[in-house]
Amino acid sequence: MLHFGQISKELLLIIDNQLPDYQLLIPQNAFGSIIIPDLPYDCYFQENNLYLGPVIGFIPQEKFYKDPQQMLMRFAKYEKIRGLIFLFRPENINRISNTIEGYYFNPKNKEFIEGLFPFPDVVYNRISLSKKTAKLFNTIFNYPNTINKLKFWTLLRNHADLKAYIPKTLKYTNSKSVLHMVEGCNSVYLKPYNKSQGKGIFHLKESEEGYLLTDGSFNSIHIKNKKQLNRVLKRKLKGSYLIQQEIFSIIAGKKIDFRVYLHKDQNNKWFLSGMESKIAKEGSIISNFINRENMMPGEKALQQYFQLNSDEIEQLKTIIFELSKKAITEIEKSGYKVGETAIDLIIDEELKIWLLEAQLNFAAEKKLIRSEAEQLVLPIILPAPFLYAKTLSGF
Numbered sequence: 001m002l003h004f005g006q007i008s009k010e011l012l013l014i015i016d017n018q019l020p021d022y023q024l025l026i027p028q029n030a031f032g033s034i035i036i037p038d039l040p041y042d043c044y045f046q047e048n049n050l051y052l053g054p055v056i057g058f059i060p061q062e063k064f065y066k067d068p069q070q071m072l073m074r075f076a077k078y079e080k081i082r083g084l085i086f087l088f089r090p091e092n093i094n095r096i097s098n099t100i101e102g103y104y105f106n107p108k109n110k111e112f113i114e115g116l117f118p119f120p121d122v123v124y125n126r127i128s129l130s131k132k133t134a135k136l137f138n139t140i141f142n143y144p145n146t147i148n149k150l151k152f153w154t155l156l157r158n159h160a161d162l163k164a165y166i167p168k169t170l171k172y173t174n175s176k177s178v179l180h181m182v183e184g185c186n187s188v189y190l191k192p193y194n195k196s197q198g199k200g201i202f203h204l205k206e207s208e209e210g211y212l213l214t215d216g217s218f219n220s221i222h223i224k225n226k227k228q229l230n231r232v233l234k235r236k237l238k239g240s241y242l243i244q245q246e247i248f249s250i251i252a253g254k255k256i257d258f259r260v261y262l263h264k265d266q267n268n269k270w271f272l273s274g275m276e277s278k279i280a281k282e283g284s285i286i287s288n289f290i291n292r293e294n295m296m297p298g299e300k301a302l303q304q305y306f307q308l309n310s311d312e313i314e315q316l317k318t319i320i321f322e323l324s325k326k327a328i329t330e331i332e333k334s335g336y337k338v339g340e341t342a343i344d345l346i347i348d349e350e351l352k353i354w355l356l357e358a359q360l361n362f363a364a365e366k367k368l369i370r371s372e373a374e375q376l377v378l379p380i381i382l383p384a385p386f387l388y389a390k391t392l393s394g395f
Helices: 060-067 070-075 150-154 175-187 226-236 299-306 310-333 365-369 384-393
Strands: 002-004 007-009 042-046 049-053 055-059 086-089 099-106 111-118 124-126 167-172 186-191 202-204 211-215 221-224 241-245 256-264 270-280 292-297 340-347 354-357
Touching: 055 111, 055 384, 060 070, 060 292, 070 365, 070 384, 150 241, 150 310, 150 354, 167 175, 175 186, 175 226, 175 241, 175 270, 211 226, 221 226, 241 270, 256 299, 256 310, 256 384, 270 299, 292 299, 299 310, 310 340, 310 354, 340 384, 354 384
Parallel strands: 002 049, 055 086, 055 124
Antiparallel strands: 002 007, 042 049, 086 099, 099 111, 167 241, 186 202, 186 241, 202 211, 211 221, 256 270, 256 340, 270 292, 340 354
């Protein structure tokens, strides 16, 4: 019985003494219209069953599906994975025939070739996928592929080991909830639940004249009293928001944020795959791509801005990794299937770590057209999910 992805077929075994020892010939059209591409595969027997693979499905964002050559770095470690890796989109799935149209990676010429494939052993997901589609696959990871700021806070705020590392946070209901937080913290961030890259974020602090509200485009509004604040917030805040205390990380007049990347390895264990720091432009309330002055490896920022030596940096990285691993493990317990994540955090002037949010759909290929500093993590983080996918596939 030959198994290839999620299809199988009973085949007649013929002994051919002209073949070298330990070699099998399998017809490419054994499964009819589903062709077995000529690739280096792994295989194993279980009694009368021969498993050929791995067969890995990959759902990228549409722009990269249309131009997969942009994603070649993802396949840099193909020789360790082997097998069939194919790209597809949800609309390419035929639920009647249990087949999928897409493009497979050919390592010989580093091209992507169109074909018809079986349902894979495992799916690596990079898009917002419906529950109905996700249920079609036996094994899928990075699904769901987003976790909003509210859920992140809700899951971790009462965790015994993590609650001390989560900034004070409240749901926004009205200006009274904001004032309550400002009175205790002096300055707060107003963050939309479901937006990323700094979109929709506001910073509010007390001033001599009353309050100062600033957005991510350096626009500020001076507010005289509570009544005016109420009117402004009603006009500015569209959708659901969180109110979060400001954690002061401004060194040399600039806001510094950190991001760590975590991936699962071939033993199904989390490891720290990269760390970077984002230095905002002077006066900016956020450090997103547009408002960023510089980016550098996290280790370099800890040395340059926090004056830490190599031993101190490694000790701090160990703490960051342990906290981040506990956070993503808690997220997994809530029903998320995760193989990679980015954790955004702040390190304050006393070297305390504050966890802000988890990014399951972080910018990856997009970094290929950005600065050299942004691309430094790519050789590790881009191929890592396929190595993990092979583990999940059973090969």
